[in-house]
Amino acid sequence: MNKGKLYCMTGIFCLILIFGGVLPSRKVRASENFNSNPTVTIPEEKSYSVTGAYTWIKYKAPGNGYITVRASSILPKNTVSYTDNTVTIQDPATGQQSTLPRVYSQGKWRLYSAKKNTALSSDDIFRTASSQSMDTTQTYGVKKNTTYYLRVSSNGNLTIKCKFTKVSENSGSQKSKAKSVKKNKTVKGIIGAGEKTADWYKIKLPKKQVLHLYFSGKTNDKIKLTFSGTYLKTAKKYIVRGNTKTQHTYTTERAQPGTYYVKVERNNSKSSGYYTLKWK
Structure with a gap:
């Protein structure tokens, strides 16, 4: 057998060992x-x-x-x-x-x-x-x-x-499909591991009022909430991190009548977890 054929057969045999799992x-x-x-x-x-x-x-x-x-x-x-x-x-x-x-x-x-x-x-x-x-x-x-x-x-x-x-969730997949959140009603949702999409909610205020927004959650990293709406020139952003057992609160005393939106999403590609949201 010539050397070329020998080298070829040896190489094929080694590949079989490696890909076949014989050589770990x-x-x-x-x-x-x-x-x-x-x-x-x-x-x-x-x-x-x-x-x-x-x-x-x-x-x-x-x-x-x-x-x-x-x-x-x-x-x-x-x-x-x-x-x-x-x-x-x-x-x-x-x-x-x-x-x-x-x-x-x-x-x-x-x-x-x-x-x-x-x-x-x-x-x-x-x-x-x-x-x-x-x-x-x-x-x-x-x-x-x-x-x-x-x-x-x-x-x-x-x-x-x-x-x-x-967790039973009822959220919108985009802003145009945001789900309404009633006053004093707690909504729950999840950000699945590896999930790129965001959850959308909307709050409708019929008149001027003090608005309290409550949020909490459990996450392996961070979950980001973005609050935007009628009178807000700049959207407000908040972070839920770790096992947040106590609720965080955002309060505004000058909420004008109109529709406000809450966008919930992962803070980075390694974030996932659970959250709650309520307003009154």
Whole structure:
């Protein structure tokens, strides 16, 4: 056999190995699934810090709404009591107890599309040692029948819980189709992960009055609200960030009769989440 044919056959054989998966280009763990198990456990021996492989957790949204994921550390087997700093375990054979330093987990998580090739959120850090929900919890807006993957890199023993909250929304897809919001009526909506469109609402004032606009939300990044209308020369812009539990208020004492618009949209390509809106 001449050298040209030998080199050709060798090259083809290497391509088959690579694309056929015989030669691994990156370590990847088998996917977990939030739909079949809303609490996923990642033991230390399977964590990214040990294996160098991400954990991919699949989720298919049953409806329009948002998911809340929460990270927490796993207590050792045979734990009888614990504090923020220590854990007491008991030997089942002897009954002897010993107190050890409590070990926490940390890492990063990021939401991806169904093909795992498009990031839908930032690569955010979680720390289970923190008492702040912003360090252990994340929120993502999701759309019905859409599949997502949460990519996790962690160290230590870890559990991640996923909770879905359904949201019924009635918004307009553009300004000309804005949906009316009645006085003292709270409307709810979501900005789905990877969604580029905005939600539109309108407020009709029959007479001059003091106008209070209330808004709140939960988001993995930021949601932007733009308020415009009859007397406003410049539109007013507001940001909902993080897990905003308390309502923010915009008040104007010189709202003239007419129609006002509220546009709700993602602040950037990695933003998604849930929001509420009300006026009186």
